Amino acid sequence: EDKHFDFLKELLNGRGFKFAGSFTIHDDPELIASTIAYIATLPNSVLFSFGVIGSTPDDHTRLAAARALSDGKLYLNSKFEQLIIERLGERAYPHPIKMAMLPKDVTLLPNPINKMPGFAIMKRFFFMPGFPQMSHPMVEYALDNYFQGKEKQEYRYTLTALCKENNFIELMQSAPEGVEVSSLPAIYSDGWKTTISIASTIKSKAVKEFEKYKSYLEESGISYGIGEKQ
Incomplete structure (x- = not known):
């Protein structure tokens, strides 16, 4: 690269x-x-x-x-x-x-x-x-x-779950204004993994949205890890 x-x-x-x-x-x-x-x-x-x-x-x-x-x-x-x-x-x-x-x-x-x-x-x-x-x-x-003074602090939180990205469609559609959500699916020999990234310039918004994904995965019994690897 x-x-x-x-x-x-x-x-x-x-x-x-x-x-x-x-x-x-x-x-x-x-x-x-x-x-x-x-x-x-x-x-x-x-x-x-x-x-x-x-x-x-x-x-x-x-x-x-x-x-x-x-x-x-x-x-x-x-x-x-x-x-x-x-x-x-x-x-x-x-x-x-x-x-x-x-x-x-x-x-x-x-x-x-x-x-x-x-x-x-x-x-x-x-x-x-x-x-x-x-x-x-x-x-x-x-x-x-x-560009001095034009910077914006961004708060980003990432997790990787052992499932397809389809599991997250409804959550992604409900993301509030000011919160960026992205998903990156990948398939490995042991199955699907999807990395979810939540970002916002308002920390409380990013944290709240990230907690929604963690709660969903825990309630659904889907294994996940914090970060880009699981």
Whole structure:
């Protein structure tokens, strides 16, 4: 699995943000642009994109981001240009300098390793190098600078029961507003197991709903365990 996913999921969950999903896609200009455009249609969506922002012919993300989120053009970013020249001097030409061609009105994300920044559009869509040593500090920078005070503490409780998920349909349908319920069934050599996860930003709601599932299982004589394994 991509090294970025576990890092991002753990970081976001730890700060009270929801990790909604991840995509691994080919270096195809149309696919990259359409994926970015789709995510941008989702209300309050935030995108962290890793890789394909260099200066080689297959680095399509800068232009794809411009097509999906801006006017479809790239412009020379003077701050990025200066950083490249300061680091590389004459070696900045003819190719490395191309990294400074960015969509308009971007914000640069500092790179603690080699000073070659990533960039953000609308402070919601973040584009970073593929190297974790460079990109992970950029993610932390983005969260620290653009999302402080927007965190929501989430309370989540999980159990795994020795039954099919059909057993929980009525309980799931009766979940109150503000409580998220998800089920994940699996079949093993010894039968069905279903993991139920209850979450809410209001602890009392999450606890109350979780107790309903425990009571149901105990009254039904169905074995279960707390957590994702049984």
